[in-house]
Amino acid sequence: MSLHNIQNMKGTSRRKFIKSTSAAALGGAMAFNIGLPKSGFAANSDTLKIGLIGCGGRGTGAANQALNADPNVVLTHMADIFADRVDQSMLNLKKMHGDKVNVEEDNRFVGFEGAKKVIDSDVDVVILTTPPYFRPEQLKMAVEAGKHIFCEKPMAVDAAGIRSVLDSAKKAKEKNLSLVSGFCWRYHTPKRETFSRILDGAIGDVQTVYNTYNTGALWLRDVEPDWTDMQKKMRNWLYYNYISGDHIVEQAIHSIDMMSWAFGDAQPLKATGTGGRQSRTGKEYGNIYDHFAIEYEYENGAKGFHFSRQQKDCSNSYGVEMMGNKGQCVVDCIRGRHTIKGAEDWRFRGDSNDMYQQEHDELFASIRNDKPMNDGEWMAQSTMLGIMARMVAYTGQTITYDEAINSEEKLGPTHIDANTVFADPPVAQPGITKFF
Ligand SMILES: NC(=O)c1ccc[n+]([C@@H]2O[C@H](COP(=O)([O-])OP(=O)(O)OC[C@H]3O[C@@H](n4cnc5c(N)ncnc54)[C@H](O)[C@@H]3O)[C@@H](O)[C@H]2O)c1
Numbered sequence: 001m002s003l004h005n006i007q008n009m010k011g012t013s014r015r016k017f018i019k020s021t022s023a024a025a026l027g028g029a030m031a032f033n034i035g036l037p038k039s040g041f042a043a044n045s046d047t048l049k050i051g052l053i054g055c056g057g058r059g060t061g062a063a064n065q066a067l068n069a070d071p072n073v074v075l076t077h078m079a080d081i082f083a084d085r086v087d088q089s090m091l092n093l094k095k096m097h098g099d100k101v102n103v104e105e106d107n108r109f110v111g112f113e114g115a116k117k118v119i120d121s122d123v124d125v126v127i128l129t130t131p132p133y134f135r136p137e138q139l140k141m142a143v144e145a146g147k148h149i150f151c152e153k154p155m156a157v158d159a160a161g162i163r164s165v166l167d168s169a170k171k172a173k174e175k176n177l178s179l180v181s182g183f184c185w186r187y188h189t190p191k192r193e194t195f196s197r198i199l200d201g202a203i204g205d206v207q208t209v210y211n212t213y214n215t216g217a218l219w220l221r222d223v224e225p226d227w228t229d230m231q232k233k234m235r236n237w238l239y240y241n242y243i244s245g246d247h248i249v250e251q252a253i254h255s256i257d258m259m260s261w262a263f264g265d266a267q268p269l270k271a272t273g274t275g276g277r278q279s280r281t282g283k284e285y286g287n288i289y290d291h292f293a294i295e296y297e298y299e300n301g302a303k304g305f306h307f308s309r310q311q312k313d314c315s316n317s318y319g320v321e322m323m324g325n326k327g328q329c330v331v332d333c334i335r336g337r338h339t340i341k342g343a344e345d346w347r348f349r350g351d352s353n354d355m356y357q358q359e360h361d362e363l364f365a366s367i368r369n370d371k372p373m374n375d376g377e378w379m380a381q382s383t384m385l386g387i388m389a390r391m392v393a394y395t396g397q398t399i400t401y402d403e404a405i406n407s408e409e410k411l412g413p414t415h416i417d418a419n420t421v422f423a424d425p426p427v428a429q430p431g432i433t434k435f436f
Pocket of ligand 1: 053054055056057058059079080081082085111112114115129130131132134152153154182183184234250251
């Protein structure tokens with residue numbers, strides 16, 4: 001589990017955490033890096049070059065894992081819309097990886113155009129870790145440019161974005177490019193073992209999957225008075241639904257992804273739900289909700305129930321409970337427990353792994369062995385389940401999967417740069433907000 005998730009569960013605000021530890025600036029899994037700075041690294045014709053787009057907590061963490069994944073990898077290009085984020089990220093990575101971080105001044109890009117410059121450079125692999133609004137377009141550019149890709153979840157904020165991601169994933173396959181997603185639990189050994197047992201029938205037919213992502217509140221970052229309105233929003237992008245997708249898409253999606261995994265990534269027929277904002281109502285919290293409750297209906301009468309909130313000083317939970325006609329399974333992400341009660345009782349007792357490192361170990365091995373990986377379809381569908389959930393909660397309507405994926409909803413402007421002026425959509429009101 002990433003550090004920010006653990007802190008969240010324990011009720012510490014992410015903001016306090018960022019202030020209290022320098023490791024936080026490095027993103028979740030940075031704490032797992034135990035390597036010493038590597039000096040004397042010299043690039044050669046087999047060196048894989050990496051470009052990092054979005055140099056925040058997760059981007060820095062992912063770059064660290066990429067640099068750990070293969071001895072012959074070098075980080076050569078970085079882009080972020082804020083200079084301090086590029087500088088801090090590079091400093092932290094340099095401390096750990098020495099000469100394997102070789103980003104010349106001309107290859108450090110600050111601004112909204114930087115992503116394209118990194119993608120158009122001679123890098124072999126791009127790491128896409130900006131807020132999700134930008135993901136579909138950056139993914140498309142990266143596939144067109146023939147790059148291997150690590151892209152964080154969620155993959156988009158709306159259905160049009162998901163359709164674009166599916167198209168890019170298909171093209172990546174045709175071009176033999178590897179595409180690995182940041183749905184990290186799918187790379188976690190205990191969960192891989194647990195879910196493979198579920199899919200092999202350990203609890204019979206899966207009939208109900210209850211999943212939660214109930215956490216505390218997240219950070220608010222300081223902004224400079226001379227920044228443009230859009231720069232200020234970008235610094236606190238979580239709270240604008242057109243940039244983050246809302247917290248059900250941006251964060252609780254991890255639990256929804258595990259629900260989908262338990263159902264063998266089958267498409268639900270439809271969903272109904274509710275949500276709102278009760279504790280996080282100030283202007284500084286943009287226009288997102290702070291809680292959701294969703295019911296998904298599947299073809300054979302199976303149901304998925306999702307419950308998430310970002311409200312401080314409430315009880316937390318993060319996990320998945322699966323009920324089948326022959327048993328049940330509990331995955332508790334806070335306590336790290338994986339248990340099955342069925343024809344044969346089982347609990348995971350093996351060694352756990354660093355799932356964030358695993359993502360990159362597999363990505364780089366796939367590139368070296370010329371055996372491309374492609375998480376495209378399921379990563380897009382899992383994200384779509386979160387978008388569909390937001391649609392039903394915002395509108396108060398029952399919406400089918402087909403309607404959701406074909407939706408023409410566009411939450412934000414068609415293009416964002418520092419000078420974009422955009423009036424935030426009002427906080428959604430069920431029964432009043434329309435589905436498009
Ligand atoms: N898998 C996980 O466990 C996990 C954990 C944390 C975050 N994430 C995901 O990673 C992504 C980033 O999250 P984070 O916590 O690192 O956020 P962050 O705010 O720390 O970092 C995002 C960075 O992207 C930059 N940015 C914004 N727009 C950009 C653009 N157009 N071009 C270049 N840079 C841009 C921001 O300035 C910021 O520095 C999100 O999608 C989030 O959901 C995943």
